[in-house]
Structure formats: structure tokens, C-alpha cells
Amino acid sequence: MHSLSTQLGPLSLKNPVLTASGTFGYGQELEALVDLSQLGGLVCKTVTRHPRAGNAPPRTCETPAGMLNAIGLQNVGIERFIAEKLPYLRQFDVPLVVNVAGESVEDFAFLARALSAQEGIAAIELNISCPNVAHGLDFATDPALTEEVVSHARASTHLPVFAKLSPNVTDITLIARAAEQGGAHALSLINTFVGMAIDIRTRRPRISNISGGLSGPAIKPLALRAVYRCAQAVKIPLIGIGGIMNANDAIEFFIAGASAVQIGTATFVQPDAALSVIRGLEEYLDASSISSIQELVGSIRVD
Amino acid sequence: MHSLSTQLGPLSLKNPVLTASGTFGYGQELEALVDLSQLGGLVCKTVTRHPRAGNAPPRTCETPAGMLNAIGLQNVGIERFIAEKLPYLRQFDVPLVVNVAGESVEDFAFLARALSAQEGIAAIELNISCPNVAHGLDFATDPALTEEVVSHARASTHLPVFAKLSPNVTDITLIARAAEQGGAHALSLINTFVGMAIDIRTRRPRISNISGGLSGPAIKPLALRAVYRCAQAVKIPLIGIGGIMNANDAIEFFIAGASAVQIGTATFVQPDAALSVIRGLEEYLDASSISSIQELVGSIRVD
Amino acid sequence: MQNLKTEIIYHQEISPAHFRLRARSAEIAHSARAGQFVHILPRAVNFSFDPLLRRAFSIAALQDDTFDVVYRVEGRGTALLSRHQKGDTIDVLGPLGVPFAPPVTKNILVGGGVGVPPLAMLAAQHEGDSTRRMTALVGARSRDYLVCVDDLERSGLDVRVATDDGSVGVQGRVTELLEPMLADLAPDAERPLVYSCGPLVMLRAVAKMCQTYRVPCQVSLEESMPCGVGVCNGCVVPLLNAADDYGAYRRICVDGPVMWSHEIAW
Amino acid sequence: MQNLKTEIIYHQEISPAHFRLRARSAEIAHSARAGQFVHILPRAVNFSFDPLLRRAFSIAALQDDTFDVVYRVEGRGTALLSRHQKGDTIDVLGPLGVPFAPPVTKNILVGGGVGVPPLAMLAAQHEGDSTRRMTALVGARSRDYLVCVDDLERSGLDVRVATDDGSVGVQGRVTELLEPMLADLAPDAERPLVYSCGPLVMLRAVAKMCQTYRVPCQVSLEESMPCGVGVCNGCVVPLLNAADDYGAYRRICVDGPVMWSHEIAW
């Protein structure tokens, strides 16, 4: 028998596969297609202090082996999230990670505090790296700001805190160390890469926001490198994110040093992609008679 | 009748399509398949002060809509380049851009000087952004170093100088401005993105160098964004590079603000890819009765 | 809504670059309603991720345990779909979205190009219902872009066609066929219900016209749809005076594709 | 070397996951020599870039104006290639690379798995030449992995087979068939020429054995080949005491794929 269980700081998960923020709604929409209780965890769409209408359409466009998006953190705001979404999410037997974003250090602390008072939340993921809103990237591009926002959030809650970093930086290990310094229990690596596409007929950007975040298989090699480098730089657990379409992709991230993975764009292609990854991991462990996924974590051979 | 001619600082090109460094050898290999005289320009593989053996194999691997490479600047060194490669390249009626890389400011100045003494060189492209050699990225990640290396190279030659920048930075416009400040006649945007891939059977990196540079269609949205942002930041002409597979891709770069483009990985897929892009541009201009490619440059509509 | 592997039992080019695809799925055939769509994943081989995302197609017709879509080859996704052969299995997610509202006594179907298929299904579902009369107005660039006219006629509808080049029916826009029908309505006459699906420019014109003549109008909208099931918030359309979960924006995939035109901030 | 659009005139699965593809190209048929390869671009539709790069395949046979490749489905590129049908056009670059050196009076062909095809072509090109005797030793995992043995026999060769599971021929490695043949050579006897193509582990073992018994050996190497024409420097192999343009490295696509095993830094 094998074990898929993993540990993200104080948080234990029965398996290391979570859904990525903004790609699984609040769970509701996919309930009919996906048995949520099988997930290692569910990370919900970013919640902000105040409701956000989001960006004007068009918000997405397909690119080679990827897609651009600039949703603009459309969400109902923390108040209504707690009142309307949380009760629904709570009923499922799945660890719930609430992803939050703010425009100031105080915002993040406020959101962390507000969520601490609630039942049924497994952890908080700090989205300090959304490329599609003003100030969105500021935090995750500056080590000092990153440490500050993480430490304030940490101080405002008893819940485990994950910091979700941006890959759009010169040296992500500097940001990773700062987040570790700030007390993050784990790092979510990575958010999207900033890109754009142009409609050559209209000569306009294909996305109203002009630029958007690139996700999907196209970025997998870049995300994997970010995880590998951070694994050499910090001691806290890493959550690998970026272009994971199947179990083999996920295994690359474990070998590079990730203790868990998140499935994003793949869910658009196959609603139950996360469950397929879990099944695939089980088969892989059995086939290669590895007893625990932990044996894979950071097992890359570079000698 | 339309005009494809373009201007890169003092250098006039009959059309705006060049082959990218490291993807067209020294012209020899593809002579049988490609009429070199039709190219807007030919950028040859990076030449260094001393010969380089390059990295151990495996040096490349395919990724979704892209590829990783870590060749390690294998080249014969400036001396033998001048003695053996240049005479051959000179015989073709095509502007020759010699791409050079050094490990110090002095190296770049030395290489620029050495090439100035030679006949038949149209411009020098400074590769301050190769991700696959030690120190390779240092220059293009630091504005001060970038300005210094560019200005020294400028001072060492009468030839036009292009600076080839790295996309692996937090804010490429800072580097672009520094290169402009240093006197670059044009900017080549961009070199590859650093990524990696792992063979899950052996648990080893698929590339001996561990990480490699990601190129091909996968990075097109990211490269296009870099060109667009730099077009807002500097006045010197830009050369768009990254995932250009056909004329439509090239047109996106012109609209974003590029005055020319380079074709890299596409040449591996279709040896005459650069010529197809040129033909495609001609058809596009005719079809949309645009008289000059210059009307496209920077014509993006974001109102 | 289910995620199904369905077998293609018919796939033909019905006019240049236009295809009719029929696949077996009792689930969809028994539950789908006119105006709903399917999200199809075109794949050449496993682990090939370009094109990456599913493609949305309105359901054009239903039989015992099969459904049809009629599509035009636009880009690489539809090109790849058109390569699939009879006997191949395709990955289909559906039926998805909000269907058309029930017809009233007088109904006018206004379709353009590949917007006609869902209207053809609406007509088929009410075939022979003498209490709900339907008229169809179809617009297309030219003869080659006309699809599903025969389906409409088979359902007993009186179909009027307008083409940009006059190769079929009158030359001009489909709205030129609609205007007189609305203009002739006595102010106090019972209002017909207009159903419209087609290019955005056409939908806008139809919506405007219906507003002018105070005629209710349902439109079926299109937007790039990464997920098709409401989780990505990518496919939105702004609504007039709406402000709830989704602010002023509604997701076309789950709150549409069919909406009341007077609700939309055109 | 040319870049050609060639028509597939035959494409069959000859054993599980193994295919023989025949395409029309007078250019290749008339110029190709044993050991050379073609670089084939598998494409589902235009503007679909995953898989992105060409795939290399040794030429397995030539006819008047057609050529064959015999391949095994490894990943998505070969899977996609296997979907191409008779009548389809494929984009082929070739013939590429350095062919095998001419045979001597005694020659031993040592092939493993899909490394056998180029040896089959070598044998066919010297069929009936009584001055150059050839023996073939073929290794494979099992019966299902054996290809081109019939081609070799049709060329009149005595073919000995070794499979890992003993399903055909002797159970064991092909090198176990080679060793006695080399060991029995009298020290002063004329040396045979060994040609080898197959998995790297096999090539290494054969090379070592040939070195031990002082027998010249030609090997056909494989490496990931982005361009196949020598411009990317991606496909290199390190050589012993070589230092010129390419330092210690040679490009397998243009300086190979066939090389003398004693030159290689194994």
C-alpha cells in the first residue's frame, strides 16, 4: 500500500493535489462532475476586502499550448464570501484554502483576521502576485514588501498561511526567502506569467486589459524551474503550480521539490483533471512500488 | 507596390526579417535550402573571445509548443570565426549581424574592436542574456552593468550595436532604458526564458545543464509583451524575437512596436521559415493595401 | 451536464468549410433543450496541447440517442475537429447553458451564418404546434454560408433569406427583413417573440430594432469560453443595472448563452 | 538534401505499436544511401505547434521512387505520425546525415529493436554481392519488437535472433551472439566490419566488444534532433581526442548518425 498524504506546515492533506485559485470557482459549479471529497484540497477564487466587478471582456484568449487571462479578481468580497460561499463550501469533506488579495499590507491582515473567525477553513493563501490588477504584482516583486505582508498576515491568524509568488521576477529565490522569513508555512509556486496577444485584423490587444496572465502547458518548464530553484533556497514546503495536465507532469514537480501541486487550466480542459492526477499518482506509486509520495519530493538527481 | 524596408539605427534592411542567433549556424548548413540573399539579415551564432566546447549532451528537449536548449555557446572563438567563417559569410549579399558574448565588459569591447577591423559586417549584436553559461545572465539583469557593457562596446566600434536582452527580469524596461542610455542602436527582444524538464524515469533533468532556455510558440505571448512594454519605454528601434512561426506572428510584433523580427526555433521546423515570413508579409501588405511595413510598426490600438 | 466520450456516427461537409457532425449520446439527446450547447475537445493525440481548450457549439438537432452540431471551420480547433472521422470518439461536455424561453403565439427566428443551428433546433422542438407560429429570417454572406435552412423548412417554417451578395434570397441584411415585420405591428397588437443568434453586429442591430418596436427579444451570445461550466469567469457580458455575485457581469456559459436582449449593456 | 511534401502510399501497423510507412519521393529514392535518415514533421492541422519539432527516422528501404521508414510509437510525435493515412501528404526533410561506410568481405550487422531498419537497407543495397558476405544479428525485447527480419532474409542474409524473453531465437542479448563470432577469429585472420544500430546500452556493449577483439565497428547514433541539418548544435556526441570547430563534440545529424565507434568518447 502506498501513501499520498503530505504536509504543508501544520496542515496535513490526504493527498497532494489541490485545485488552483480561480480555476475551480467556489466548488459549486463542478459539484456535479467532480467528487470534491476526493481532492487533497480546494483553493477558492481570490477574495478581496471589497467586491470587485472584474475587467471588461474579452478576458481570455488561447495561445500555443496555453491561454491568457485577465479576469481582474472578480469576486463578491469577503463579507458575502463568508455569508454566502463559505457555508456551502464547508459542507464538503475537503480542506478549504481561501485565497485572498489586498492592495495594502493592512488589507491582507484584515482578510486573514476575518477568516480566522470562521469555521472550516484549512489555510489561507496570500495572492501577492496577481498580474491583472493595479498593484497586483508589487508585493511579490519586492522582498521587503513580501516579508512585511506575510508577517502581518501570519500575525493576524492562527491558520496556516501560504504565500503565492509571482514568476515575473529576476530571482524568485529572493522573494521565496523573504516569504519564509515573514513566516509563511508554505509557498505556492507560481502564479501566471504576464503576456499579451494582438488581433492583427483590429490591431487591438486580444484582451481588454491589454496584458494577461499566461497559464497552461506552455509555462510548465518555467514553473518547474521556479520550484526547483526555491527548493534549494528555502526549507518550507512548496506547492507546485503551472501547466500540470496529468500525473506525469505532477511527478516532475514532486521530484523538483514540491510537497503538493495545484491544478489550474487543466480543469478547463477536463473538469475532473485533479482527480485524474490523483489516480495517476496512485498508479505510479504502485507500479514503481514506492510506498510514499514523500520519497519523490526533492528526489531529483543532478550528480 | 509595398515596401518591406526597415531601419535599425544606421542600418537599412531591405526587409525586416532576420534569422536569430544560434538557430541558423553560420549560414553554411542551410545554403542548399535557403536563398540567403532574400533574408533581411543573418545573425550568426554567438562568437566568444576564446573557443567554447559547449555543454555536455543532452542539450535540448521538446516541451509543449516549445523547446529547451542549453548549448552553452559552443563556438570556434573570434580568431577562427574571422579566419574561417567570415570569408564564407561575406560572399552572400545579406547583411551580416555578428552576435558576440563575453564574460566581462572588456571581453565585449575586445570583440567589438576585433570585428570593426573586418569587412562585410553590418552590425554587432551583444548577447548579454545567454541563460546557459555562467555569468550569462548577469549583465542583462542589472541596468548599470548593461549600460556599461553597451557603452564600452559602442566606444569600441563604428559598427551599429544591438543589445540582446533577457526576459528573465522583473522589469525589462529598466534594462532597455539602460541599454539605450549606453548607446545601443537597437534592442533585440528577447533571448530565451529559463526553464527545465525532468525525466520521471531517471529523475534526472532532461538537459545536462539542469536548466535551459525556453523558445518557440509557447513564449510568444511573453515576448510580445516585452516588445510592447519596451516600445513605450525607449525611442530606439526594437527587434522582436520569440516564437514567431509565420507572418501573422511577425505582424503582431510589428503592431506591438518592433521594427524588425528574428526567426529562431521556427527554422528548425521549416528551414526556410524566415523566407515564408517575408512572403507572408508581402501578401499581407498587398491584401490590406498597406504601402509600407512602417505603417504597422507600433500601430497597436489600445484606446 | 455530463462529460462524455461519444462516438461520431455522421460527419459531412455540407457546404464549403461547413460541417454537420452527429454523435451518439442518449444523455444529451434526452436532456438537451434548444439554445443549449456542447463543449467539444478537439485532440489529435494524447499529450498534444495545441489547441488546448474546448470549443463550444450550439446543439442543432436531436434524434433518439444522437445530437447534431453544425459548424464552420474558423481556426485550428474547428479545423482539427473537422479531421475527426465517423467512428472516432470525441470528448463532449454538455448539455450546457440556459436554453431559449418557450415560444409564444407568434415567434420570429432571426439567424445569421452559424447562428442558425440553435434556431433550427428550436423550430424542430415545436414542429406542428399550431398554437405557436414561427417565421424564420436567415442572413448569410452568400450561398456558401447558408446552413440549416432545410432543417427550418422541414419543421414547416416559412423561411426568408437575405445574403450580402444576393446569391440567395434578397440582397441585403437580415434586419431589413425583420424591420417591416415589426414596423407593421399595430401598437396594441400582441407582441411576437424574437429569437436571435448570429454575429455580434447582427445581434446588436436586432436588439436595437426590437427595443425600438417594443418587441421582446432573446439573443444567444458568443464569447471565448475556456471552461464552459462557470468556473473561470472568462466569458462574461456586462448587464444593465445588475449588481450581485458577478457585479455587472454575467457568465455567458452558465447565465447564458441565451439572454433577454433588454438586460444586456450592448 | 531537400525539403519535400511527399505522399504516403503505404502505412501499416506491422506489429504492435510498430509501423511501416512508404512515401513517394524520387529525390530521396534516387539519392539516399544506407544509414541516412529523414526528418519528418508530424502535424495534425496548420498552426498547431504541439508537438513542435520534426522526428528523425532511418531510411529502411528504397524502391523506384519511394522510400520506407519503420518506426515504433514512442510518444506523441510518433503517435501523431501513425495517424496519418495513405494519401496524406507529409513534410519530409532528407536524405540527411552520413551513410554507412562500404562493406568489406566479411560484415556483421548488429541491430536492436528499431535500430534494425537502416541495417536492412544496407543489406538490400548489397544484395547478391558475393564478394561482401553479411551476417545479421538481431536483438529485441520480444517477438513484438522484432522488425525488418524478413527484409534481411529477403536480401539473402543469415539472420540470428536473440530476445530478452526467448519468444524468438535464443533468449538473451544480441551481444551474446556477437561475442563467439569475434572470439573465434584467429588473431591474424582478416577482420570483419561490424555495423551496429540500436539502443545506446547495446551500442556501448558492441563497441566495447569490438574494441576488445580489435574489430572495426560503425555505429548509428541517436540524439534529440531539433533541426537535423546542423544549425542548432543540439545533437552532439563527444569524441575522443578531437578539437576543431566543434571542440570535442560532433553533431550527430551532419557528422553522423553513422560514426566509427573507436572515435567516440563512450
Ligand SMILES: Cc1cc2nc3c(=O)[nH]c(=O)nc-3n(C[C@H](O)[C@H](O)[C@H](O)COP(=O)(O)OP(=O)(O)OC[C@H]3O[C@@H](n4cnc5c(N)ncnc54)[C@H](O)[C@@H]3O)c2cc1C
Ligand atoms: C455558446 C456558443 C455556441 C456556438 N455555437 C456554434 C455553432 O453552432 N457553430 C459554429 O460554427 N460555431 C459556434 N460557436 C463558435 C465556435 O465556438 C467558434 O467558431 C470556435 O470556438 C472557433 O474555434 P477555432 O479554434 O476554430 O478558432 P480559433 O480562432 O483558432 O480559436 C481561438 C480561440 O478563440 C475562441 N473563439 C474563436 N471564435 C470564437 C467564437 N465565435 N465564439 C467563442 N469562442 C471563439 C476559440 O474557442 C479558441 O479558444 C459557438 C460559440 C459559443 C460560445
Ligand SMILES: Cc1cc2nc3c(=O)[nH]c(=O)nc-3n(C[C@H](O)[C@H](O)[C@H](O)COP(=O)(O)OP(=O)(O)OC[C@H]3O[C@@H](n4cnc5c(N)ncnc54)[C@H](O)[C@@H]3O)c2cc1C
Ligand atoms: C538519426 C535517427 C534515426 C532514427 N531512426 C528511427 C527509426 O528508424 N525508427 C524508429 O522507430 N525510431 C527512430 N529514431 C528515434 C525516433 O526519432 C524517436 O523515437 C522519435 O523522435 C520519438 O518521438 P516521439 O514524439 O514519439 O517521442 P517523445 O518522447 O514524445 O519525443 C519527445 C522529444 O524527444 C525526441 N526523442 C525521443 N526519443 C528519441 C530518440 N530515441 N532519438 C532521438 N530523439 C528522440 C523527439 O524527437 C522529440 O523531440 C531515430 C532517431 C534518430 C536521431
Ligand SMILES: Cc1cc2nc3c(=O)[nH]c(=O)nc-3n(C[C@H](O)[C@H](O)[C@H](O)COP(=O)(O)O)c2cc1C
Ligand atoms: C482564468 C484564470 C483565473 C485565475 N484566477 C486566479 C485568482 O483569482 N487568484 C490566484 O491566485 N490565481 C489565479 N489564477 C492562477 C492559477 O491559480 C495558477 O496559478 C496559474 O493558472 C498557473 O497554473 P496552471 O498553468 O495550471 O493554470 C488564475 C488562472 C486562470 C487561468
Ligand SMILES: Cc1cc2nc3c(=O)[nH]c(=O)nc-3n(C[C@H](O)[C@H](O)[C@H](O)COP(=O)(O)O)c2cc1C
Ligand atoms: C538551439 C538554440 C540556440 C541558441 N543560441 C543562441 C546564441 O548562441 N546566442 C543568442 O543570442 N541567442 C541564442 N538563442 C536564442 C534565439 O536567438 C532566440 O532569441 C530565442 O530562441 C527566441 O526566439 P524563437 O522562439 O524564435 O526561437 C538560441 C536559441 C536556440 C533555440
Ligand code: FES
Ligand atoms: S467559460 Fe469559464 S466561466 Fe464561462
Ligand code: FES
Ligand atoms: S539537430 Fe540541430 S545540429 Fe543536429
